[in-house]
Every structure is written in C-alpha cells, then in structure tokens.
Amino acid sequence: MGFVRTVDGDIDPAEMGVTYAHDHIYCIPALWKEKGDVDLLLDSPEASQAELALFAKAGGRTIYDATAIDYGRDVGTVKRIAKAAGVQVIATAGFNKAIMWPGTMPGTGMTFAQWIGAKSRAELARHVVAEVTEGMDGTDIKGGVVKFGTGYNTMSEAEIKVLLAVLDAHKQTGAPIHSHTELGTMALEQLELVRQEGVDPARLTIAHLDRNPDGWLHRKVADSGAFFSFDGITRVKYYPEDVRTRCILDLVRHGHEDQVLVGGDIARRTMFASYGEGGLGMGYILEKWVPRFIEEAGEAGFDGPALVHKFLVENPQRAFAFSS
Template identity: 30%
Template sequence: MIQTVEGPLPRSQIHNTLAHEHMVFGKPGFALDSDNPYQRDTAFRHGVERLEMVKPFQVDLVVDPTTIEWGRDPLLLRRLSRATGVALVCCTGYFKDEGDMLAHLKARSYCEDLEATLAQEFEKELVQGIGNTGVRAGFLKVASSWGEIRPLEKTIFSAAVRAARRCDVGILTHCERGTMAAQQAELFLSLGMDPRRVILGHMTSNRDLAEIRAVADQGFRVGFDQFGILSIPGIPDDEEKYRHLLTLVEQGYGDRIVLSQDTICDRMGYVSKSKPRYPDQIYREGVPEETLHRMTRDTLLEVLDDRTDAPSP
C-alpha cells in the first residue's frame, strides 16, 4: 500500500507515476511578502493545470518532496488530489543547510540531541500525521549542498534513516546540481539504510555516468527528474539528459531509474517559470515495455513500500 494524502492506496490502482514534483515551493519567509502573498486558491488553480497536463500519460500518482520549511502544504495536496483524481504523496524532512534556512535547527542542537528529536518528529508525521491536518507523510526527503554534505545535513540524514527504518518507508534525496551522489550513498550505507529504498535525486544534472552506474550497482535508485528545467547553472540541457538516460538504459540500468520533471506549480505567490516536460521521448526509443514500466511505475512504488499488496479477497 502507498501512503497518499488521502490514505493508503493499493499499487494495483496506480498506472504511471512522477517521482519528484512540487505543487508549491517557497523559501522560508515567503509569508512576509505583502506584495505577492501566498494564496492557496491560486496555488490550487496552478496545481490543477499542471496535473491535468500529465493525465494523457496515465499519470495518476505524483510524489511531492517539498520539505517542512520550504512551504509544504498538506491541505493543498489533499484538495488537489480530490479535485483531479491524481494521488499525491507528501513528505517529511528538511532541505539543505543553505544560509540561515535551518537556523532554528542549529539553535536547538545546542540544548538537545537534535538527531533523536528530528527522528521522533519525522516518525510522528509518518505515523500520526502532519500537525492537525490528518495527512500522513509517505516518505522522507533529505538534501546535501553543492559539492559537500555539511554537518547539519549529516544529522538530518541520520535522523531520516532512523525514522525510515523504524517506519519502513523510503527516502528521496536532493543532490545539488547532481553532486555528492557517491558521498550520499556512502553515508546511507554507513547508517544501515537499505539502498533499494533510496532515490538519489537529480542525476539528470550529473555528467559523470560512471558515478551513476557505481551507486546503481550498490543498489540505489537514481532520479532522472529534471526534464524541462534549463535555468540551473551548469547542468545539461534536455538533449544531453536524454542521451545520458538512453545510454544508461542501454547499459542495463533502466530498472534502477525513476523519471520525473521537478516542476514547481506555484512559488508561494509567484507562478513558476519552469516549463514541465514529461519525458515522453523515451517511449519512441524502442525501450522494452518492462523497462519503461520500471522507470515510470514499479521502481518508485518499491521505494515507497517494498511490500506486495495482499491479494484481493
């Protein structure tokens, strides 16, 4: 069963998926913007527009990895799911240690065991629900910085692994501009995390195919999840992303890849300028049907829940 914002959903009811999409996204402090305030009704309209765009590809489950401090809105996700019929999966976790984004966590670390406290908070959102929304998180999200995993980020990784192992859920990561995949993999393994329950995100931005193959050989799943995003400095364009994807598929790694766009439907008051592009070109490349099914459905579902649904009575 997959934990969605509407409750558990049998795998048998899911056709295709997207593994990394943001219905809303905004840096901490967005609520202080009086000129362009966040409006849930506007964000709802933007979300419906984007979800309708992928319905022709039979996408009926979307994972939203927006973290606690970056504008996560469980009530919006539930409203969008009910309006569109697309199942949405909400996360718990924190993003990278950027500037003072996580200053409140640093302050707490001076007077408490931050790793233990975060693990308890993550578990509560996974088991009991997020605040008083009635929405349970379905997976964990962690992130590392460009070219390094900072000390606070390592603490969040450790807490996430503790919660993931206790609650039997998967973890999705952010690799800034495709960096630190090998280092994230090493950290997860040292913490005892099952690599089959981890998606190393943004490998579309990683030109080092040898590194991608190495982490996949260790059992990790890799996210080719930024099709249509061209604004991040130094990352490949869509044509190069597709070449890398097809190369890895031809080399036998298709069963460890999940596909997505990493679109942002609403930037907490600003319409996103990113133009989502469903990676439908893959269907025209002669990729075996079984491999396509792995990349668009099965591999993601196994990360979210590695137990097979019980037979229908």
C-alpha cells in the same frame, strides 16, 4: 511488496499507475517568501489544481510531492486540490537541505537552523517518525517518504545529523527514503553514510543526479542498488535534452533499467502552464518527453515503450513502497 502511503491513506502499489517521482504542487517556502522571490512561491491553489488536472489528462495518476516542511509544505491544501483533480499524492516527511534553513520553522519563532541545531539526532528522528505515523502540519495526513538533503559539494554537520535521523526514522517505520543532491553532487558520500548505518541503498531514491551527467558516477551509484530520480527534464540551461537520454540509456546498457524513475521537479511559477507565465506544465513529460524518449531509445536499439512503462509504472511501485 508493502503498501504505498498517500495523503488519502495507504494503497496497494499496483494502484499507483503512471507516476512522477519528484515534483512540487503547492508550497510557500519560508526562505523564498522572506526574500521576496515570487517565482518560487507556488501559492495559488487554483493554479496548482489546474496543473494536476493537466497531469491527469495526460494519463498521470500519482505524484511524489517532494515538498518537506522547510520547503513550505501544506499537505492540507495539497490533499484537497489533488482529490479535486483526481490525482494521488505521496507527501514528504523530513527535511530538504541547509540552504533553506535560514527560513522560519512554522509555529516555533525559530529558524530551521536554530530549531534543528537545538535538537538531538533522536529528537529529530522522533519528529520525522511522527510525521509518518501521526500526521503533518497540524493534520492527520501522514508522510509517505522520509527525506534528507545535502549541499553543493558539501555536507554540513547539521545536514549529517538530519540524514542520520531520517535513516533512523526509516528503520522505525519502513518508509522509503528520498535524498536531495545539490546539482547532483555528494551522492557517493550520502551512500557511504547509508551503508554505515546498515540501511539498504535500494530503499533510497537519489534526486537530481541528471544535473551531473557523469556516467562513471551514475554507474557507481547504480551499483549500490539505489533508485535514480531523473527530474531535470526541460532544463536545457544545463545541457541539451539528449544528454539525459544518453545517461538513462547508459544505465540501461549496464543492467540498471529497474532503478530509473522520472519526474519534473517543477518548483517555479515560470515552469507551470497555469500560473500565467506560459510554462510547459505538468503534462509536458507525458505529452512531449515520452514520445521523444521512445524515438531516441528506438534509434539506439532499445524497446522505448517497455522502458517508459518501467520508469513510470513498474519502478515507482517498488521505490515508494514501505518495507516491513
């Protein structure tokens, strides 16, 4: 197993401890700022640091911050507040999804759509490689994951170009890969391109598949070897929480417990406990969801504590490690 790249440098995977596999800490997405959607602006370093402190107090040690440049990444601020809170953070190189690309690309005077459209696959790959090997946002802070994303039942030409460039960057750096799926769609289509490019799907973590609780789809994705980021916890507007638990336990029954990761994907002020909105906050998964999952897993005949340790400690060590 290789190293894990955090905003403070490379660490041994065994140093990760309890890990959230998908969250957002501090970010000001250009598109949401331009549209005035205040709930999606995580723009208080003090409040975000307080959230990290809640995570650490609950027993958390490491967070994968899935914030790419098109989602308002600011790794300098994240590094500073994470250090103050005693939390390790893995940052994101690459991009999120085309729905964000009407926003303005920092330092260019162009929209992301215009900037990406003007770049070749090779040029985009060089950009992502530099984010992993040199630094991001005008700093020497390096990305620890390369990311791409696709839309709701769609995969635009530009998204495919970015996807292929990110896979190229993975081949050149060995960085682990993360993908955004909109409401859990297009995972199999993403995997088809990953395979065509000769990339091992076991180096990929696919986000948001719990937004689409389709057991058949989950098993097909799991058969590829890819990791699952179950990151919709608390979002009962989609379905009751026990649906997610059943999806996880179904994967376990089929022998895929080594591919399950857990995160909160907290990206709104109203989801945080420290932004004055009364949200559940970053401590919720460890304090509330884990005990519930252990109870439900036990009722279904599984060793809940052992599964939780896999999902939050063991599996992230492999999912976020660089390959040689």
